[in-house]
Amino acid sequence: MTDSPPARPIFAPTRWSLVLRAKGNSPEARAALSELCGAYCDPVLRSLRSRGLDEEHARDLCQEFFAHVLRGSHLEGADPRRGRFRSYLLGALRHFLSDLRERDARLKRGGGIATESLERVPEPATESDDARFDRDWALALMARSLAQLAEEYGRDGRAEWFAQLKPCLEGSGPAERQSEIAARLGLSEGALKVAIHRLRRRFRETLLHEIRQTLPEDGDATEELTYLIEVLARG
Amino acid sequence: MEIPSEPRICPHCACTVPVGAPEGLCPRCVLAGASTSTDAGTTAGGPSRQPPTLAEVAAAFPELEVLSLLGSGGMGFVYHARDRASSRDVALKLLPGKLAADPAFVERFNREARTLARLDHPGIVRVFHHGQSGGFCHLTMEYVDGANLRQVMRAGRFTPAQALQIIPGICDALQYAHAHGVLHRDIKPENILLDSHGRVRIADFGIAKLLDEPADAQPDITLTRTGHRLGTPHYMAPEQVERPDLVDHRADIYSLGVVFYELLTGELPLGRFPAPSTKAYLDARVDEIVFRALAKERELRQQSAGQVKDEVEGLRQPPEPPTPAGPGMALATASCFASTPEHLRTILAQFYIYSDGGTVSLEAERLVFAGREGTTVIPLSDILGIGLGEYPRLTKPTGLSYIALRHREGAAERILLLTPYTSMWNATWTTNTLVQEWHRKITEQIARIRGHVPPVIDPALLRVAGPWRFFAIVAGVAATSALLLPRVLPWLRPTPLEFLLILVGFAGFALAVAAITARGPRRNVKWPSSALGGIVAFGLALCLTAGLAVASMVRRAASGAHPFPSPNPIAVDPITSQPLVIFGPIDATTDSGAVVAASPSRSESGALVRTVALGDGSVHTVSEAEFLTRLLGAPATQRPAVAEFLMGPKIPGGLAEDRLRNGAAITRSSSSAGEFHELSLPLPEAFLQLAHGDPSLTMFILHALLRMLPEDPDREFLFWIPSPGNPPRRDLHLRTQSRNGGLLALLAILAARAQPPQPAILAWSQDEGRKLWTNQSRLTLCERRLDGESDQTWEEIFVDTSEVLALRPGQQPQFIVIRHTKNFGVPPQTNVVAFPWPRTP
Structure with missing residues (x-):
């Protein structure tokens, strides 16, 4: 007898599956894609910055990239059953950047172009850049889930609970800390344990839900989670 | 998003938390934590069956608004539902579907459910209704908004203090149920719930019994099989496994002991398990409570849940300084062999070095050895000397150690040799380590009482004669056999069968003697007493057969008839x-x-x-x-x-x-x-x-x-x-x-x-x-x-x-x-x- 997890059918269309199915053409798909892009612009931005761009240029380029993505031109060839949003976005970014370099080179051959455009063109991607992208992706995912959880707790008027309990998401921690938290929240230690259990379960659900949004319809969210944990462990 | 000014080291994985990590939390640990389900355990124990869908359940129970599936397992399925009439949240338990088709089961189910419905205790999940509906036997129970102990343990290990807070609540509920004649029979972390206030609620009272009893009408119904799988072996008392029909409330106390051990150590007490105090920082008196609850013989356990509670609550009293135990409270206890130098000098000791076996306990002011031959109490103030020695290498070639205690007994002085052990099958060096540890404990305790370390025993007092007597015995037996057999055998002319019977007779004699005079090691061999008698009788029967064979040989030899056909x-x-x-x-x-x-x-x-x-x-x-x-x-x-x-x-x-x-x-x-x-x-x-x-x-x-x-x-x-x-x-x-x-x-x-x-x-x-x-x-x-x-x-x-x-x-x-x-x-x-x-x- 535990509190109920929100009833969420496993095979409900995820945002990414909506996008894939409509090849980005329906208004619904466009909304979903723009929502996804909004959620994961951070890894793209970081990726651009890590290629040697300063903050301002990176932001500009990021804007440009997402505008490009939201035009949906790359989605035509996407297989609706396969491919996750993460891979799609990374591939799109790579293409975008190589196009950029080509354009740049063409301009140079054309002559009379300022050297500043050279600075604007990021370095080509390397293996470690891809790994970094995935790592940043995991962080973005985690941040998004945490934010959603914080919002939920805030809605229930328990923002303080979330603030106090969130360190427990890392692990149980020393017993003294638990006693401290229990005292601060005015809970018994048993009640605290129940609260921690709930937080962790809710976090797991939220996280898996968020992951599912970036996967095709029958994608395995736990598999993606395992992959992201591995990526983090390597970094 | 908080961005800490300087990188933090995660206390769990000891890695640097990357700058910009959400909420400053270690992403590895947070995601790894989320990758394992906290709900494990709720689906364990039964064949995975497809639970009825919410719609099916809702159709069967129109009076309820079925909200979600809470868990499934061998015990059936549990749904969260809301009673439309009272707007009360309830947990609806559906027992495995096939059972409702068995009238004998339904009858028993109704009887048990009526009993369960009478249990009214804040520590027990209440049963509101029961009955059959939509092809299911169901129970409508109180909905507990919380988590079970298994889930909570996954969320973080219990500190000893937290464990000690939880146990009395479980004891109260068990005591209440036992007083009403209801056994739980399946106490395990999954069945112990904590509500959102952290209070203990025990669920599923008596369900295990209900499902465990074979259906008379259909012996092959899955119920029986399921039932046996239901009992969670690690939490079951030994007698519950061996003689399920004879269990009483003390089986629940054993299971409680297992839960207690697991709360303290995070592990199950399997095999030769270490004392909880070696796994967690806690009062050594807790070990004793846990070990008693986990005793294989129920007579040795606490005899009621209330007793466990009293003992746990007794721990809140600080231990008495300077010695951490009052009279009668053992500081340490172990199984132990005993011997004496006098015994070691006898011929029997050439074959069996111990004179007694039993349990030794070190108390604040005395050492008590409770053996088969009687109990020896040695006040620590009476110990004149202590030493470490080795048994004769002839019988213990690997050099088994003992603690020698010279003490006053009345006017006389005696020496007692003790060898504490954890298992008879331990290697000598393992036991020797324990012996040394006990030697240290006893010495320290004596020093604590008397203010000085006791003198070492003069080794001359412990000296034993060499092994020549053993060799003399062996040589004597060999020589006698060599001399007598060639003379006796031709005269007796045993047939191969008679010869075999005589050998078997010797073995039987040895068996009977061993069983009659068994001591020491046998204390830990759990033979029912009837088996011991049976062994003696069996041995004697073998002796008798051999005797008959000898008699027949002698008679034949005397009459001159010879048993073998020619050529002879x-x-x-x-x-x-x-x-x-x-x-x-x-x-x-x-x-x-x-x-x-x-x-x-x-x-x-x-x-x-x-x-x-x-x-x-x-x-x-x-x-x-x-x-x-x-x-x-x-x-x-x-x-x-x-x-x-x-x-x-x-x-x-x-x-x-x-x-x-x-x-x-x-x-x-x-x-x-x-x-x-x-x-x-x-x-x-x-x-x-x-x-x-x-x-x-x-x-x-x-x-x-x-x-x-x-x-x-x-x-x-x-x-x-x-x-x-x-x-x-x-x-x-x-x-x-x-x-x-x-x-x-x-x-x-x-x-x-x-x-x-x-x-x-x-x-x-x-x-x-x-x-x-x-x-x-x-x-x-x-x-x-x-x-x-x-x-x-x-x-x-x-x-x-x-x-x-x-x-x-x-x-x-x-x-x-x-x-x-x-x-x-x-x-x-x-x-x-x-x-x-x-x-x-």
């Missing part, structure tokens, strides 16, 4: 004093006198005498009259024996035709009357002369044959014995239905003896393992050898006739005694064959 040394060659091995047709192992050979001769006075070799090895010379009276004229009851003597019972199947090369033929034939042997023997002139010259021999044969006739009217004898009054016939024809190889062979031999030299076989005989034939120049012995499992080959041994021995040199021989040495086999074996020697005309 049953007579002594009077010339060489070697044992005579006599076999073949003239070896008759009879029940009456065991006559093996009888040969007529004339004494010096001219009277006709018989030399008779008897089975006991004696050779007698008796008068003809006595011979006839004693053997041939024996009472009717003994006649078959005499006949047997003549017939040679050791020749299975009689004689084979091909071996008679001297013109005689023995054939086997069958008719409606049965199987016949026929001997057709051309009587040579010499035989006729022999018969003429020796009427007694003729009479002997005649007597024997005639006496057989009335006993077996079916036999048909056609014989012509030459005599002065009868016209001589040139052949003898015998036909007999019996397997009278002996008689026929005897005749063949007699015929052969009278035969002038000729290359044909003169004599021939056979027993199960040998064939023998001879002509004037050569004696051939053929022995069967077994090659492998079934192959047999016959090996011919040629015996030179110079090996023919004659009895009474210088006189008329009565036996022909042939000795030959087998040229195979180690050691070479000399066999002697004896035949009666026919007199020359």
Whole structure:
């Protein structure tokens, strides 16, 4: 007898599956894609910055990239059953950047172009850049889930609970800390344990839900989670 | 999003938390934490069945608004629902669907559910309704908004203090239920819930029993199988596994002990589990509470849940300084062997070094050894010396240590040797470590009480004699056996079965003695007392069998009968004093006198005498009259024996035709009357002369044959014995239905003896393992050898006739005694064959 997890059918269309199915053409798909892009612009931005761009240029380029993505031109060839949003976005970014370099080179051959455009063109991607992208992706995912959880707790008027309990998401921690938290929240230690259990379960659900949004319809969210944990462990 | 100014080190994985990590939390640990489900355990225990969908359940229970599936498992499925009438949240438990089809189960279910519904305690999840609906037996229970202990343990290990807070709540609920006669039978973390206020609520009271009882009507229903799977073995008391019908509330106390142990250590108490205090920082008194609850014998556990609660709450009292225990509270306890230097000096100690076994406990001011032989209490103030020593290496070659305690007992001084151990099967060095640890504990405790360390015992007091006595015993036994066995065995002549029985008897005797005098190690062997009695009885029965075997041997030896068929040394060659091995047709192992050979001769006075070799090895010379009276004229009851003597019972199947090369033929034939042997023997002139010259021999044969006739009217004898009054016939024809190889062979031999030299076989005989034939120049012995499992080959041994021995040199021989040495086999074996020697005309 535990509190109920929100009833969420496993095979409900995820945002990414909506996008894939409509090849980005329906208004619904466009909304979903723009929502996804909004959620994961951070890894793209970081990726651009890590290629040697300063903050301002990176932001500009990021804007440009997402505008490009939201035009949906790359989605035509996407297989609706396969491919996750993460891979799609990374591939799109790579293409975008190589196009950029080509354009740049063409301009140079054309002559009379300022050297500043050279600075604007990021370095080509390397293996470690891809790994970094995935790592940043995991962080973005985690941040998004945490934010959603914080919002939920805030809605229930328990923002303080979330603030106090969130360190427990890392692990149980020393017993003294638990006693401290229990005292601060005015809970018994048993009640605290129940609260921690709930937080962790809710976090797991939220996280898996968020992951599912970036996967095709029958994608395995736990598999993606395992992959992201591995990526983090390597970094 | 908080971005900490400087990188933080994650306390869990010891990695640097990357700058910009959400909420400053370690992403690895957070995501890894989320990757394992916290709900594990709710689906364990049963075959995965598809739970009914919410819609199906809602259809079956219109009065409820079914919200979600909470869990599923062997116990069925649990749904979160809301009662439409009262708007109360309830948990709806559906028992496995098949059960509702079994009327016996439904009846029992209703009975149990009524009992459960009466349980009203804040620590027990209440049962509101029960019944059958939509093909399910269901229980509607209080909905507990919280988590079960398993889930909570996954969220973070319990500190000892937290565990000690939880246990009394469980005890209260159990005590209440036990007082109402309800056992839980499946106490485990999954069934212990914590509500959102952290209060304990126990769920699923008695469900395990309900599902565990086999359905009478349908013994093969999955219920039984499911039921057995339901019990969670690690949490089940030993008696619950072995005798499920005999469990009482103390089984719940055992399960509670397991939960307690797991709360404290995060592990299950499997095998030889360590004390909780070695896994977590806690009061050593907790170990004792947990160990008691986990005692294999329920009598040794706390006898009620309330007692557990009292003990746990008693821990809140700070331990008494300076010693952490009051009188009677053990600081340490262990299984222990005990011995004394006096015991080690006895002969028994050469085989078993301990004089007692039991439990030793170190208390604040005394040491208590509770053994089988009694309890020894040694006040620590009375200890005069302490030391470490080793048992004699002869019995403990790896050097087992003991603690020697010299102490006052009344006016006397005694030394006690103690060896605490955790398991009899431990390696010596493991036990030695424990012994050293105990030595340290005792020394420290004495020092604490008396302010100084006790003196070390003088090693001279512990010295034990060397192992010479052991070797003397072994040597003595070996020498006695070596001396006695060769003398006793030939006299007793045990059969292989008797020999085996005697060996088994010895083993039985040892078993019985061991069971009766069992001490020390047996204390930890959980034999039911009836089994012990059974073992003693079994051992004694084996002794009795052996005794009967010995008695039968002695009786037989005294009566002179020997159990083995020939060839066996049953007579002594009077010339060489070697044992005579006599076999073949003239070896008759009879029940009456065991006559093996009888040969007529004339004494010096001219009277006709018989030399008779008897089975006991004696050779007698008796008068003809006595011979006839004693053997041939024996009472009717003994006649078959005499006949047997003549017939040679050791020749299975009689004689084979091909071996008679001297013109005689023995054939086997069958008719409606049965199987016949026929001997057709051309009587040579010499035989006729022999018969003429020796009427007694003729009479002997005649007597024997005639006496057989009335006993077996079916036999048909056609014989012509030459005599002065009868016209001589040139052949003898015998036909007999019996397997009278002996008689026929005897005749063949007699015929052969009278035969002038000729290359044909003169004599021939056979027993199960040998064939023998001879002509004037050569004696051939053929022995069967077994090659492998079934192959047999016959090996011919040629015996030179110079090996023919004659009895009474210088006189008329009565036996022909042939000795030959087998040229195979180690050691070479000399066999002697004896035949009666026919007199020359």
